[in-house]
Amino acid sequence: MKIFLILFLSVFIIPIASIFIYLLSPDREVWRHLYSTVLGTYISNTIFLSASVCFVTLLLGVSLAWLISYYQFPLKKIFEWALLLPFSFPAYILAYVYYSQKDKFIDLNSYAAAIIIMSLAFYPYVYLFSKQAFSEISPSIIYASKLFHNSPLKTFWKIILPLSQPAIFSGTLLVCMEVMGDFGTVDFFSIDTLATGIYRTWFGLGSMNGAIQIVFILFSFITSAVLLDLYFKKKKRFYQNQLPYKQKIERKLTGIYGYLASIFCFIPITCAFILPVFILLYNVYQLGVKAFDKEFLEISVRSFLLSLSASVFCILLGFIFATIKKFKREKSIKIMAESISLGYAIPGSVLAITVLYTLKIFDDLFSNIYFFIFQKEYPALILSGTIFALFYAYSIKFTSVSFHSIQSSMTKISPSLFWASRILGYSTITTTFKIYFPILKNSLLISFILIFVDIIKELPATMVLRPFNFETIAIKTYNLASDERLKEASPVALLIVFLGIIPVYILSKYNLNTKKETKNAD
């Protein structure tokens, strides 16, 4: 069993671990050059940018989630899910859209512009994770706080925030990784970060080893953040014996306060969604019907199916990884499971290359087995250049998302539930499916949205690993936009946004359903 587990985990760890091989032969000359010229700028820009964006998204995301979770105000029901809409906007498209209308706004310096654009694109991570965490806090705790005459603000600071800290931190961690990994936006605003440095060192200086050395600086940042995350989770382990129930404890905001809350929610939605969609729609209107052809339809169906199936796959893996980590005692296996988190930190372009070479190993293995049985060479590659290559790359990159989200919900489930089931004679697997799966439904759904939208937007790995004649909407948009044809890119960009709305809609509908159920139960 143990060997089987290690083999299973290895399949997903190899491409991550293989990056370390490049460190064995460092490119000293390139390193010296980078060190003496641009490396300092890369690092300081990366830290500055990610810290600023994390700060803004944290402020925005948590306060929005707090308002939505604990207050009632006009149009709240709509805001609750509409606040997630900006998810579907890739940051670089937001940058292109706003840049094309630059003359209509005040002239910002490029750092400020990049921070605003990225915060708008990424705040939903924090919002979603915080909202989810708030909903899992048992209302009885909040009632208890009320009994002590604590003000709502004090309850928030002293009880809600500490209880949801692990989840909020996980959301912010994702934002941090997104900012550090982003190439499109920072390149457009010509801010030199480690991500642009990787491109420049690899494609310009022609030094892959040098580029991977930069990846390791990124790694060390993210690893320290992940370790911090673990530390928080270890320190703050609360179990809520009572399962969260959906009885809402919302205060009604009346008069001007209600409207202020609505306006506060409306601003990010307008800036990150309504306005850019309007600009894109206007472009599409100018293009006319010729924007929608057969190819357009084909690409949209393909992208949709790809993201759907791959995200389900990643969630399943995330669940398996989280379960392994929770139930296996062996430290080595725990560490292996945890290291899938690093996948998200590897820039897609670099990940694609390590996946290429890992697939080559599997292909050679297959080819040798084939030769062994049939005594002749198998004429082609079996895994490289197929949809499986894409699935494989996505699973390495995005399993981290579901892993973290599921894990942070799992930490709140008391172990006694598990033991109760075991004492009643159910196996670990049955317990997992009967007890954990239903409780984790919400986390699973949230991971689904995150990963689905991420895969719809994913660019570098898809581009490098895809099969023949396999265009996705992200690639199509990027190609047109990078050829400075923003207008022509508008229909496809809109489609990315539109497809991203679907899972958001599903989530909101699911939430409504559970509300109805609880109402009936009452």
Next chain:
Amino acid sequence: MKISRRVFRNVFVSFLFTGFFASIAGASDKENVVNLYTSRHYGVDHELFQKFEKETGIKVNEIQIKEAAQLIERVKSEGKKSPADVIITVDIGNAWKAEQAELYQSISTPTLKNSVPANLIGPDQKWYALTLRGRAIVYDKTRVKENEIQNYEDLAKEQFKGRILARTSNHVYNQSLVASLLSAHGAEKTENWTKIITENLARKPEGGDIDQMKAIAQNKGDIAIVNTYYYARLLKSEDPEDQKVVKNLAIVFPNQKNRGMHINASIGGITKYAPHKENAIKFMEFMVSKKAQEILAQMNNEYPVRNDVEWTHVLKNMGKPKFDTLNLSKIGENTPKAIVILDKVGWR
């Protein structure tokens, strides 16, 4: 609900299986196809491929990977069993990299030889240029005198301080330009030039080439370094906003009295282990045929490589430039050195 679930499952499963079997079916090399790995991402290419298929019955399978370094890694990792027949890169530097990685095989046919001028063919006939575009200079006619700029070197003049616009040097077009200057002048002079240009910039680089021309129209600078086909696209555009941008602009083809304007080329070559070599040759011959070259010029405003192709109206109106073709394959070799310089002088 149950039915929709079943339908969903069926679609999902069939989607997976199609992918799997398509990959296995794609393995058979008896099919009448040519497999193309390309860095180009223009709509016009697809139209050309369809035309090629109609004429020859050979289907073009395409994988487009924008960054040549990644494209090269993919072909390298696939090794002897790679399905790739033809590689098309943008920019000469990238063809040089593919050549260094030993991905090409030598191909020489009378048609190819007669169509492409000798200075646009790689060493040992390993690659052939398919289209060209120049790195030109545009300026505002009202603010810059007609003969003030004639060479790239002139941009380093004192009087242009704070007036030049350029995109970031992360872009291969700027890297190659500096690499071409390295060939012409050597390291010291080039570094000096790059340093002064960086000081002469009107703003920190941002946006693409068209954004630089828009910035001139908004009076943020007077001179911009741009690719010819972006300028041609604006000239041709019917969008009134584009016309407003281009109204006061004029173009200079630099270094006409000496080495000529720096060019980027799209370059095609046949891979070492091409499983459909015959088809690949037909494909390459088609790409340099008169018809294909005309379409490329017409739709993408690129310069044809053939001398006997009539230029489009817009290209003709811009004037006939002399191209810098002396050190075509030197540029790839020089690009890393160019970046070292760019990093040093701080051209972002």
